[in-house]
Amino acid sequence: MAAKSPSQAPHGPHENRSSDLPEVLVLKPPPLLNIYGDDFSKKFRLLKASESPLPIDQFLATHARSVRAMLCSGTGPRINAEILRLVPSLELIVTTSAGLNHIDLAECRRLGIPVANAGDVFSEDVADMAVGLLIDVLRKVSAADRYVRQGLWAAKGDYPLGSKLGGKRIGIVGLGRIGSQVAKRLEAFGCSISYNSRKRKEFVSYPFYANARELAANSDALIICCGLTEQTRHMINREVLLALGKEGVIVNIGRGAIIHEKEMVQCLAVGEIGGAGLDVFENEPNVPKELFALDNVVMGPHVAVFTPESFQALRDIMIENLEAFFSNKPLLSPAMDE
Numbered sequence: 175m176a177a178k179s180p181s182q183a184p185h186g187p188h189e190n191r192s193s194d195l196p197e198v199l200v201l202k203p204p205p206l207l208n209i210y211g212d213d214f215s216k217k218f219r220l221l222k223a224s225e226s227p228l229p230i231d232q233f234l235a236t237h238a239r240s241v242r243a244m245l246c247s248g249t250g251p252r253i254n255a256e257i258l259r260l261v262p263s264l265e266l267i268v269t270t271s272a273g274l275n276h277i278d279l280a281e282c283r284r285l286g287i288p289v290a291n292a293g294d295v296f297s298e299d300v301a302d303m304a305v306g307l308l309i310d311v312l313r314k315v316s317a318a319d320r321y322v323r324q325g326l327w328a329a330k331g332d333y334p335l336g337s338k339l340g341g342k343r344i345g346i347v348g349l350g351r352i353g354s355q356v357a358k359r360l361e362a363f364g365c366s367i368s369y370n371s372r373k374r375k376e377f378v379s380y381p382f383y384a385n386a387r388e389l390a391a392n393s394d395a396l397i398i399c400c401g402l403t404e405q406t407r408h409m410i411n412r413e414v415l416l417a418l419g420k421e422g423v424i425v426n427i428g429r430g431a432i433i434h435e436k437e438m439v440q441c442l443a444v445g446e447i448g449g450a451g452l453d454v455f456e457n458e459p460n461v462p463k464e465l466f467a468l469d470n471v472v473m474g475p476h477v478a479v480f481t482p483e484s485f486q487a488l489r490d491i492m493i494e495n496l497e498a499f500f501s502n503k504p505l506l507s508p509a510m511d512e
């Protein structure tokens with residue numbers, strides 16, 4: 175049979191047939207994809223497992239020999255060895271997040287599958303939120319707002335004093351992209367910075383503490399900026415919190431499980447630490463109810479990365495990573511090189 179001439183083609187020359195587009199596997203579409211409209215589906219053929227009538231293993235079996243890239247997020251199923259075994263053709267994972275704790279990185283390394291993440295696109299927004307939470311706890315911004323709204327200013331008089339940010343000793347746990355942005359901001363407020371990381375950073379002049387307890391003992395506030403790994407899970411426990419002390423403030427914009435949440439709640443409840451600014455929790459979206467009664471605790475629903483600006487930048491970097499991969503170019507934000 176003769177090949178179709180271009181004029182017989184059912185689609186115009188500039189129109190992509192979805193079946194011609196590179197395939198990208200999506201187990202559960204990240205909520206963000208709705209915001210991006212058809213930005214992705216114009217460029218990639220999204221194979222959405224959760225929208226298929228097939229059970230997941232059958233759906234994956236259908237694409238197991240062809241699909242080369244997967245898009246995932248922290249709100250979807252964990253990308254574990256079992257999933258990876260079902261898609262042996264996979265050559266790339268792109269995640270919408272900066273954090274990588276929903277991906278079995280060891281297995282990806284073993285299989286030689288690179289992971290691309292959000293890179294630096296969230297760092298400034300997350301750092302702003304960390305500083306915002308710290309100022310809120312120290313200066314009682316949210317608590318004072320509640321005081322005014324409840325009519326207590328007129329009824330009871332002036333609100334208790336907050337504590338000055340300038341001059342505080344800030345301990346940053348995890349001086350990566352986000353931690354460095356937090357340090358830069360807080361230096362500008364007149365704070366002194368120290369840090370704890372896997373290793374001392376050669377080109378960083380801030381004092382380094384080899385463990386979180388020593389850092390806490392030398393800090394007025396501890397800001398958790400590291401990723402969640404088996405090494406960092408529950409790294410911030412009662413011992414670290416007691417070292418931070420009665421006036422000490424803990425801020426967490428990393429992952430909830432880096433802090434031993436139950437021990438932190440107990441320390442806060444009896445005044446063994448001074449306050450907390452928490453955007454992340456161990457068992458999201460469940461938050462320990464005891465925290466609701468504490469005026470020295472400020473909370474967010476894991477939204478530190480959420481700005482329209484960061485979402486646009488994220489869309490661009492995800493598309494650029496996928497396009498680079500499909501044209502055999504280096505990834506823009508390879509996560510496992512970090």
Ligand SMILES: O=CC(=O)O
Nearest residue numbers: 270271272273479
């Ligand atoms: O928490 C958000 C992220 O890891 O991007």
